[in-house]
Amino acid sequence: MSEKVVKVGLLGFGVVGQGAWKHLTQGEAGLEKLLGVRIELAKASVRDLKKTRDLSIPSEKLTTDSWEIVDDPEIDLVCELMGGINPARELTLAAIAKGKHVVTANKALICEHGAEIFQAAETSKVHYGFEASVAGGIPIIKAIRESLVANDFKLIYGILNGTSNYILTRMEKEGAPFDEVLAAATELGYVEADEALDLDGFDAAHKAVILAYLAHGIWAPEGGFPIEGIRRISTEDLQAAGKLNCKVKLIAVIRRDFETNGVALGVYPALVPMSEVIARTDGVYNGISVTGDVLGTTVLTGRGAGQDPTASSVISDVVDAVKVIRGDKPPPKLLHTHEGVCRLASPSEVEGSFYLRLTVEDKPGQLARVADTLADQGVSIATVLQSGIPERSAASIILTTHATNEHSISMAIDALESLSGVLDKPVLLRMFDPNNHSK
Ligand code: NAP
Ligand code: HSE
Numbered sequence: 136m137s138e139k140v141v142k143v144g145l146l147g148f149g150v151v152g153q154g155a156w157k158h159l160t161q162g163e164a165g166l167e168k169l170l171g172v173r174i175e176l177a178k179a180s181v182r183d184l185k186k187t188r189d190l191s192i193p194s195e196k197l198t199t200d201s202w203e204i205v206d207d208p209e210i211d212l213v214c215e216l217m218g219g220i221n222p223a224r225e226l227t228l229a230a231i232a233k234g235k236h237v238v239t240a241n242k243a244l245i246c247e248h249g250a251e252i253f254q255a256a257e258t259s260k261v262h263y264g265f266e267a268s269v270a271g272g273i274p275i276i277k278a279i280r281e282s283l284v285a286n287d288f289k290l291i292y293g294i295l296n297g298t299s300n301y302i303l304t305r306m307e308k309e310g311a312p313f314d315e316v317l318a319a320a321t322e323l324g325y326v327e328a329d330e331a332l333d334l335d336g337f338d339a340a341h342k343a344v345i346l347a348y349l350a351h352g353i354w355a356p357e358g359g360f361p362i363e364g365i366r367r368i369s370t371e372d373l374q375a376a377g378k379l380n381c382k383v384k385l386i387a388v389i390r391r392d393f394e395t396n397g398v399a400l401g402v403y404p405a406l407v408p409m410s411e412v413i414a415r416t417d418g419v420y421n422g423i424s425v426t427g428d429v430l431g432t433t434v435l436t437g438r439g440a441g442q443d444p445t446a447s448s449v450i451s452d453v454v455d456a457v458k459v460i461r462g463d464k465p466p467p468k469l470l471h472t473h474e475g476v477c478r479l480a481s482p483s484e485v486e487g488s489f490y491l492r493l494t495v496e497d498k499p500g501q502l503a504r505v506a507d508t509l510a511d512q513g514v515s516i517a518t519v520l521q522s523g524i525p526e527r528s529a530a531s532i533i534l535t536t537h538a539t540n541e542h543s544i545s546m547a548i549d550a551l552e553s554l555s556g557v558l559d560k561p562v563l564l565r566m567f568d569p570n571n572h573s574k
Contacts, residue, residue: 139172141457144204145179146226147217148197150324151240151267152179153190154446155214159453166450170457178204180217205230212456214449215239218328224248231255231263236456236466238449240267243332246341250354253469262459262466264452269342270295270421272444273437274451279349279425280467286427288350290569292388293413293423295342295402297440298325298333299365299385303404304417307373307382313366325419325440335364336385340402343387346423351391351398352471355479360400361541367562368404372492375520375533379490379566381406382414386567393428397480405565406490412436424569482541487571488517489536489544492562493551497523497530501556505532508554512547514539529558535566 143159145152156176159166167173179192180201201217204210205226213230215223215237223244230237232255239245245252245268256263266276279288294300298320305316317334320326325333332338340362344355365385376383384407390399407414412434416422421439426432438444459466495501506516520533536544544563551561 139461140175141172141212141460142175142177142210143212143214143453144177144207144210146201146204146213146215146223148179148181148188149216150442151445151449152214152216153188154442155216155449155453156192157190158443158446158450162450166454170454170461172457172461174453174457177207177210180204201226202229205233205235210235211460212236212238212453214453215241215244216449217241218243220244220247224252227252228255231259231261234259234261236262236264236459238264238267238452238456240265240445240449242268242338242341242345246344246357249345249348256466257469260466262452262456263469264455265345266452267445267448269345270423270435271297271437271439271441272447273421273423273435273439274448275346275423275435276349277451278435279346283425283427283430285429287393288389288391288425288427289393290388290390290426291346291350291423292386292390292567292569293434294384294416294421294439295387295423296333296336296339296385297419297421297438298327299339300417300421300439301325301419303365303368303373303383303385306368306370308417310370320419323419324442334366336362336402337364339385339387343389343400343402346387347389347398347400348471350389351477352474353398353477353479355400359479361403361482362401363403365404367560369562371531372490372562372564375490375492376406378520379406379535380409381566382409383407383564384413384416386413388567390571391477392480392484395480395484396477397484398477399480399485401485401565403565405567407567408569411567411569482545485541486538487541487568488538488566490564490566491534491536493532493534493557494524494527494529494559495532496556496558497528498556501530502532504554504556505534505551508550509534509536509547512543512550514543514547527558538571
């Protein structure tokens with residue numbers, strides 16, 4: 136048995152916390168052999184000591200006081216697996232200030248306070264590991280920061296939210312109702328404590344902001360780019376996408392124009408051509424396609440949510456932190472070396488084609504009025520598909536457009552919403568084109 140011991144405290148003992156504890160315990164001997172250090176799980180904090188948990192640990196190892204862990208001078212490494220902004224932020228900054236290394240899965244916290252935390256970790260010369268914060272078990276953080284360091288990134292896009300991909304996949308393949316699939320995803324431990332984060336695109340946006348910082352050195356503010364979720368997607372949209380040889384996926388897109396250094400960022404459900412690996416990435420799997428100027432394109436896929444894959448990423452960071460503690464290597468740099476080179480692109484700079492589904496009164500001239508409204512905003516129609524909804528004396532019109540910019544389409548949608556004969560709020564989806572060279 137090694138004489139050297141690294142004591143680890145967990146803030147949070149839920150889905151991810153229990154997964155990390157379980158696999159650190161099961162892998163203890165192997166990790167000790169690898170590192171020459173014994174990792175001792177000292178304590179975990181929770182809100183409710185009475186809650187039934189899948190993993191049973193000695194009761195004296197659980198506490199409701201997270202500060203007991205952060206203030207314990209014997210604990211070298213803190214895993215923040217509680218989620219949310221506060222008290223996670225205060226606890227993280229306090230642990231860093233005390234010289235403790237920190238590992239986290241908390242993308243919401245990094246998205247909102249990453250600049251402050253990265254600076255604090257660099258100042259205190261501690262390891263701040265966040266591999267589990269993006270795409271569950273896929274090692275995308277390490278890939279971008281280390282393995283692909285030779286590249287400037289033209290396009291990073293893909294599925295960053297397991298819950299929404301699981302829901303869309305089961306709706307498409309089984310025709311399963313949205314609420315039933317959401318309940319199953321919750322049972323499987325995929326869904327955030329606040330399910331709106333998954334369903335309304337914010338969780339994927341938090342992850343996209345982290346990737347955009349790693350790739351381009353910009354912290355994109357919430358409200359500075361489009362974020363849309365999956366609540367309005369119907370089985371009709373999923374089927375129509377199939378007819379266009381596409382799949383509907385909730386994707387995050389980070390595209391850099393090398394001439395202007397504008398970075399277009401967006402999170403939205405989009406029609407992705409079936410030729411793309413991302414279109415064929417189903418269930419809880421995430422997929423990230425990375426195009427670098429040196430590498431070309433590579434795609435990473437794997438389980439993007441759930442206890443075990445996320446624990447795999449947490450443990451990878453724990454191992455890196457132990458190597459720093461052992462003095463084998465310095466903590467990796469967190470602040471981007473080229474901050475200030477790129478900027479967030481505005482909606483008028485971002486072009487693409489769109490899919491539009493309208494429910495309209497079935498009366499003469501309606502389609503012409505829709506076409507005129509689009510033309511008024513400079514939006515040109517590429518294809519039209521119309522079918523009847525007899526029970527409502529209505530028709531469903533599915534249009535695709537030629538390339539237009541985000542600003543024009545958003546003006547067109549506003550105009551369509553108030554057009555006489557348009558019955559429901561239009562459903563607008565982007566048509567993802569990997570070869571789009573947006574200005
Ligand atoms: P979870 O199951 O809800 O667990 C959260 C844990 O933190 C619970 O043990 C909870 O205590 C504890 N906790 C919350 N607030 C606390 C407070 N103020 N003081 C003390 N303990 C507190 O959540 P999770 O799914 O494990 O997610 C944890 C983090 O990992 C989040 O940042 C999430 O976004 C991220 N993440 C999750 C997944 C996933 O698949 N689940 C994947 C990647 C990243 P009680 O148990 O007593 O309520
Ligand atoms: N709720 C998140 C998801 C967990 O479904 O992707 C993984 O970050």
